[in-house]
Amino acid sequence: MLKSIFFISGIRNSDRMKRLSVLLLTFLILGFLLISCSHKIQPAVTEVTENQEQPGGFMALSPCIIYKTKADYNAYVPVSLSQDKTWVTSYPDVSDLRTQGKLAYPDKLSGGFLLDNRGIGPDVAFLSVTYESYAAQAKTPGADDLFRQLLDKDPLLEMYECGNRYQYSDIISELNQIIDSGKLSDCKKIK
Numbered sequence: 265m266l267k268s269i270f271f272i273s274g275i276r277n278s279d280r281m282k283r284l285s286v287l288l289l290t291f292l293i294l295g296f297l298l299i300s301c302s303h304k305i306q307p308a309v310t311e312v313t314e315n316q317e318q319p320g321g322f323m324a325l326s327p328c329i330i331y332k333t334k335a336d337y338n339a340y341v342p343v344s345l346s347q348d349k350t351w352v353t354s355y356p357d358v359s360d361l362r363t364q365g366k367l368a369y370p371d372k373l374s375g376g377f378l379l380d381n382r383g384i385g386p387d388v389a390f391l392s393v394t395y396e397s398y399a400a401q402a403k404t405p406g407a408d409d410l411f412r413q414l415l416d417k418d419p420l421l422e423m424y425e426c427g428n429r430y431q432y433s434d435i436i437s438e439l440n441q442i443i444d445s446g447k448l449s450d451c452k453k454i455k
Contacts, residue, residue: 326430329380330373330439330451331423333390333416338370340390340415341398342382349389349417352407356382358399367395374440377422386423386455390415424451 341361344354361367363381370378391398392415405413426448432438442448 328426328429329384329423330377330426331380332376332421333419334421337390337419339394341393341395342384342388342390343410344385344387345389345417347387352411355407355410357404358401361395361399367399369395371436373436374443377443379436379439388420389417390419420455423454424448425454426451
């Protein structure tokens with residue numbers, strides 16, 4: 265009988281130790297969480313400067329892309345294709361074609377160049393759909409539908425990145441000077 269009493273009290277002591285250990289561990293974890301949460305969280309973005317957000321919704325680090333096409337595609341919606349040009353990888357929502365209430369057509373520059381206002385890249389293609397028609401749709405078409413509406417899968421003759429869009433005080437005039445003076449070699453040739 266004495267052995268069974270010690271055995272039972274041993275279980276009780278073991279349970280008490282387990283409970284105490286769990287309680288202690290819980291307090292340690294809570295304390296750690298409180299200490300870690302009390303530190304001031306630093307924002308991931310560095311200080312915002314006055315010129316970071318510009319008219320048209322472009323951020324200060326938006327690249328300045330100028331390009332020439334094989335034909336006049338200014339009124340047609342640009343999309344991005346896969347490198348093998350077999351599927352549409354990126355396309356705008358019907359609401360994305362407007363900037364400050366206006367359709368975001370490219371701006372005409374000297375020498376047949378255009379200033380991109382949509383965010384195109386070297387894998388650009390143009391739909392047979394105009395900005396007006398696309399923006400007027402109730403719902404954005406899917407990638408397969410858009411692929412069937414391609415006007416030109418390889419429209420570019422040349423494409424350059426000329427720094428940051430907002431390094432220019434008068435972007436169109438300054439880009440025209442670069443083009444007219446033959447200084448496109450100062451820009452990064454993309455195509």
